[in-house]
Amino acid sequence: MAARDLFHNAVRNALTKEQWLVTDDPLIIQLGGVDLRIDLGAEKLIAAEREGEKIAVEIKSFVGPSAIADFHVALGQFLNYRLALEIQESDRILHLAVPEETYLTFFMLPFVQLAIQRYQLKLIVYEVTTEEIVLWIS
Amino acid sequence: MAARDLFHNAVRNALTKEQWLVTDDPLIIQLGGVDLRIDLGAEKLIAAEREGEKIAVEIKSFVGPSAIADFHVALGQFLNYRLALEIQESDRILHLAVPEETYLTFFMLPFVQLAIQRYQLKLIVYEVTTEEIVLWIS
Numbered sequence: 001m002a003a004r005d006l007f008h009n010a011v012r013n014a015l016t017k018e019q020w021l022v023t024d025d026p027l028i029i030q031l032g033g034v035d036l037r038i039d040l041g042a043e044k045l046i047a048a049e050r051e052g053e054k055i056a057v058e059i060k061s062f063v064g065p066s067a068i069a070d071f072h073v074a075l076g077q078f079l080n081y082r083l084a085l086e087i088q089e090s091d092r093i094l095h096l097a098v099p100e101e102t103y104l105t106f107f108m109l110p111f112v113q114l115a116i117q118r119y120q121l122k123l124i125v126y127e128v129t130t131e132e133i134v135l136w137i138s
Numbered sequence: 139m140a141a142r143d144l145f146h147n148a149v150r151n152a153l154t155k156e157q158w159l160v161t162d163d164p165l166i167i168q169l170g171g172v173d174l175r176i177d178l179g180a181e182k183l184i185a186a187e188r189e190g191e192k193i194a195v196e197i198k199s200f201v202g203p204s205a206i207a208d209f210h211v212a213l214g215q216f217l218n219y220r221l222a223l224e225i226q227e228s229d230r231i232l233h234l235a236v237p238e239e240t241y242l243t244f245f246m247l248p249f250v251q252l253a254i255q256r257y258q259l260k261l262i263v264y265e266v267t268t269e270e271i272v273l274w275i276s
Contacts, residue, residue: 031249032247032248032249032250032251032252033247033248033249033250034206034247034249034250035206036206068172068173068174068218071214071218072211072214072215072218073210073211073214074214075213075214075217075218076209076210076211076212076213076214076215076217077210077214079213079214079217079253079257080206080209080210080213080253083252083253083256084249109170109171109172110170110171111169111170111171111172111222112170112171112172113170114170114221115217115218115221118221119217
């Protein structure tokens with residue numbers, strides 16, 4: 001399996017295990033002359049009488065040779081996607097999915113923590129082999 | 139000449155023509171566990187009794203197969219670099235250098251204009267063949 005598919009499927013399966021219904025794979029947003037392609041859209045029905053919770057998830061593997069270069073890309077995607085969702089689907093909350101190994105190392109660096117805080121990134125930390133979500137960080 | 143060097147030299151020469159002194163090529167910022175590498179640092183002495191104006195410039199070519207993918211990277215770099223400069227060199231103003239051709243097409247799209255406004259990107263529009271700066275957008 002290609003590396004991209006491995007990480008993609010791990011997050012998709014992990015969400016399904018937590019009772020999320022994947023509704024879009026990918027979630028395509030067309031807006032203001034551009035096509036944005038977010039990895040997943042999912043919904044959770046909390047209770048019959050309540051509105052379903054909706055998320056969009058951009059899945060990152062951080063397998064590139066430079067973690068900081070991968071982080072630049074992730075931040076740019078996240079902020080463009082969040083801006084587009086704000087206009088077109090304001091009830092859908094965007095998350096960045098990162099592997100647990102990357103979260104416990106690179107994401108602990110003070111600069112990365114600062115950027116997460118400044119730009120209010122919401123994270124889903126996942127474990128790729130067990131296909132489980134370890135942590136939701138809002 | 140490699141494409142990267144062609145665009146890099148065009149902006150460097152264009153700044154020099156406008157009386158900027160390139161002081162760093164690249165400008166390296168080490169902060170909070172990461173090394174950030176911004177393409178250029180430059181200074182302009184406005185008058186003997188005034189402080190020199192200082193800029194940092196990240197040079198983008200937008201020659202990739204997808205302009206929106208290039209824009210995600212540019213936005214992520216810009217926002218991480220600006221955050222780092224704010225802490226370590228708060229008197230240095232970051233700019234993103236974009237080719238005129240890209241500026242007149244992709245950058246005119248409503249979504250891109252919205253992102254520029256929202257994230258307060260400062261642009262230097264350059265012409266690669268004449269090695270000139272066409273526009274400064276703050």
